[in-house]
Amino acid sequence: MAAKYDLDDDKVVVIIGSGAGGGTLGNELAHKGIDVVILEAGPRIEYDEFVNDEWDSFAQLSWPDQRTASGGWRVAKDFPGLPAWIVRAVGGTTTHWAGASLRLQDHEFKALSTYGKVDGASLLDWPLTLAELEPYYDKAEDKMGVTRTHGIEGLPGNNNFKILKAGADKLGYKECHTGNMAINSAERDDRMGCQQTGFCFQGCKWGAKWSTLYTEIPKGEATGKLEVRPQSHAVKIEHDASGKVTAVVYADKDGKLQSQKARLVCVACNSIESPRLLLNSASSKFPDGLANSSGQVGKNYMRHTTGSVYGVFDKKVHFYRGTTMAGIIRDEARHDPSRGFVGGYEMETLALGLPFLAAFLDPGAWGRSFTGALDGYDSMAGMWIVGEDMPQEGNAVKLHPTLKDDHGMPIPDVWFTDHPNDVAMRDHAYGQGKALYEAVGATRTFPTPPYPSTHNLGTNRMSEKPGDGVVNAFGQAHDIPNLFVSDGSQFTTGGAENPTLTIVTLAIRQADQIAKMMQQGTI
């Protein structure tokens, strides 16, 4: 039975956001007997309500509030009001994610030590090692049912994978399989196995893909220690004279402001809203925003070096059938500066429906070159490139100087420009993707630019020294002991891997730490 807490109850832990970080943390804390209120900006939409339709689903799930994109990236030109494609609903972006669940590599936790100083990059080592995280990665993989871990079988390969695999073999790649996916290959944890429906990005209507919406959240609610409050959009975190946070002010479903008292606050609203909330919570005591004595809140925004390669063949493929991202090549994920860049990238299968391919293949393009590509829709294969991008202090989520939301709070502006290392990596990946598809007989390939960001990282980064970042190795703010960050904004660097597994892993570890500190009376 879900709990219900009073607005004046100052014993509760308030988590802002119900996605990979917040949803997992809420369940973990509730299971430890801690009272938790999760404030979720979006509505609760159960998985049977999801729709197999790209634009309708986008309207149902995506973050609708006004944002701006600026800087040198192409998204700022093509989608100036849509810097990111993320979700505002219970379950957050775990409703939309593809399910790829990869551990970061050992050296990626030591980016600065491994890569050395890179001009223009604000690289830093994580205050954590892979070895320290391994037990938690293990728990996360078990919780999420990640294929090829814990004796869970891999998913079967769809047509798009078969082409990827054939090309990988031709190019001599060694590590190519149907991925480590948090998608059931058979029934597990009271959830069905994958039915190869496609539409992973539109929310899994079978519940086969792990999402906090129908795993962590109901499990937490069943303890009687968790209340999830949908349509509750946090606008400000308040603190007392000593600097400890005491309450979260949020707009309820009618737009009315409410204030929920809190013993402890965990910010988990994705790398755009989390720093925005901290910056918008500025006070006379903290004029630059909460937890921002380092000046790093909102800085070092990362989005992974992405891009896609599509190839058209002279025979049918039907790449949209089946699990969208169950296919990976990991050979290029290594750090090998002889390729002309530091860090590495993954190549993962990707398919879009006709409506989204038309919107994202080459935004703004028209004429026969463009339409000729779409004419080959059913004979197309596709891959997504996801690689480590360089943190840069200038890439930042900032408060917009003039535009405000309905509550008078400045909206976020997402400023991003590629680092030369990002460009070199993407060009290399485009070349490899093209070579791979041509090796299988592609008659034409398309190096497709990055979509609005799905992996938003780094804007409240972890650091050993308080001057270098916002939070410590447990996601606890350097400045404020009872304020935590629980989402991808804690990432010190991005690694080459899809971030969700690491976000969940950090949340499990953070829950242990919070419980321990509460027991010791230190927070």
Added chain:
Amino acid sequence: MVTIYEAQKGLSRRDLLRRGGALGAGALLVVGGHAVISPTHAWGLETTALKPETMATLIQVARDTYPHDHVPDRFYAIAVKSHDEKAAKDPAHKELIETGIAELDRKAGPGGYSGIGWEDDRVALLEEIEDTPFFQTVRGGLVVGLYNQKDLWPLFGYEGESYSKGGYIARGFDDIEWL
């Protein structure tokens, strides 16, 4: 929403042609009264705010912008129909479309835009106006207006919704045989 109508029973191609006024859009579409009529495919599109001649040219502009030779005109007509609806509510939008098309016709010279025989020559005119609000409004609207038509998807081999059919687990998710 879509006011495309199939020709009434008994209305022959000849009847439709007789109703037609000016020939437009490569002579495939006919303008008459308040409608754009496709005699060969027996459909018509009524306009309320925009001149039917404007709508006929707009359909040609849509095809020249996103040309798919296997896609019939009616999909392009549906894709630009919203401009007529918007023009009915918003005089500024009506002005944008009417003057945009008039300017194209002016650039094209006698016979107007639709009178130009080769696509390349029409596209050259579109390239001249590529950065104008008129063209970007029309082009931007087409990305969703054209490609989000469910009836269009089969023409590209896209099968759309699959949950109600049980996904593709037993319907060919891994049926590729030519590798």
